[in-house]
Amino acid sequence: MAATTAKTVVTTRTVEYPADGLTMVGYLALPAGVDPRPAVLLGPEGMGLSDVERRRADALAELGYVTLAFDLHGGRYLGDPEEMLARCLPLLADPDRMRGIGHAALDVLRAEPRTDPDRIAAVGYGTGGAIGLELGRDGVDLRAIGTVNATTTGRPGEAANIRCPVWAGVGSEDPIMSPEQRKVFVDEMQAAGVDWRLTVYGGALHAFHHPTVDHATVPGIGHHPRHAQRAWRDVVDLLAECVPVADELGA
Numbered sequence: 001m002a003a004t005t006a007k008t009v010v011t012t013r014t015v016e017y018p019a020d021g022l023t024m025v026g027y028l029a030l031p032a033g034v035d036p037r038p039a040v041l042l043g044p045e046g047m048g049l050s051d052v053e054r055r056r057a058d059a060l061a062e063l064g065y066v067t068l069a070f071d072l073h074g075g076r077y078l079g080d081p082e083e084m085l086a087r088c089l090p091l092l093a094d095p096d097r098m099r100g101i102g103h104a105a106l107d108v109l110r111a112e113p114r115t116d117p118d119r120i121a122a123v124g125y126g127t128g129g130a131i132g133l134e135l136g137r138d139g140v141d142l143r144a145i146g147t148v149n150a151t152t153t154g155r156p157g158e159a160a161n162i163r164c165p166v167w168a169g170v171g172s173e174d175p176i177m178s179p180e181q182r183k184v185f186v187d188e189m190q191a192a193g194v195d196w197r198l199t200v201y202g203g204a205l206h207a208f209h210h211p212t213v214d215h216a217t218v219p220g221i222g223h224h225p226r227h228a229q230r231a232w233r234d235v236v237d238l239l240a241e242c243v244p245v246a247d248e249l250g251a
Contacts, residue, residue, distance in 0.1 A: 010061040019104035022074030029061035038119040038243040039066040043128020046088040048073045064245035070105035079215040102131040136162040144242035151185035159192035166196045171204030175220035201227040
């Protein structure tokens with residue numbers, strides 16, 4: 001399948017791969033051309049891979065990035081809050097499982113011939129962002145880690161393995177990533193000597209970046225259109241700084 005835009009032609013396809021005892025179904029978006037490009041591993045919120053992440057993958061491919069939006073739940077989208085929490089809470093409590101899901105997706109992205117394996121960034125939302133952070137704590141050679149709603153902490157001392165800048169965005173009124181949780185995250189990054197930044201979006205709830213859904217959600221979730229646009233610009237700016245594509249595109 002190909003989507004044509006004013007900027008470039010984006011080619012997309014689904015990819016199946018094993019992880020966490022499941023057959024995952026990711027979404028790969030490729031920019032125009034045949035040459036190797038910088039790449040982004042894109043992680044979804046706890047509900048799982050949806051058209052929201054697919055559109056973001058397309059947008060990043062339009063900017064010149066090979067992008068894999070990875071799966072969390074074996075091709076399923078968990079719109080039932082209880083079912084989502086029943087899967088995600090144990091996952092978030094198990095760094096090794098998160099790393100397994102992240103490494104499996106990263107292997108798929110690296111195996112794509114268009115991917116420059118030395119220039120990969122991880123960007124994730126909620127659970128997908130936590131997985132990106134765990135890849136960093138596992139010492140994966142990434143150029144940047146960007147997260148929204150994922151000021152999660154890891155096992156003591158392992159943040160010192162992070163080799164790249166980390167940017168985290170969070171809503172000021174997020175009850176899941178509370179001020180106390182944010183402080184623990186900041187203390188972890190600072191103690192490890194990580195090049196970190198935290199952006200707090202005033203008045204925003206958890207998952208403020210995600211368009212309103214037509215099913216029940218956990219408490220404390222709400223879309224904030226203005227901050228959603230700002231968070232997207234912050235993600236793009238992080239990539240432009242740490243994994244630029246300007247030279248490849250002849251800019």
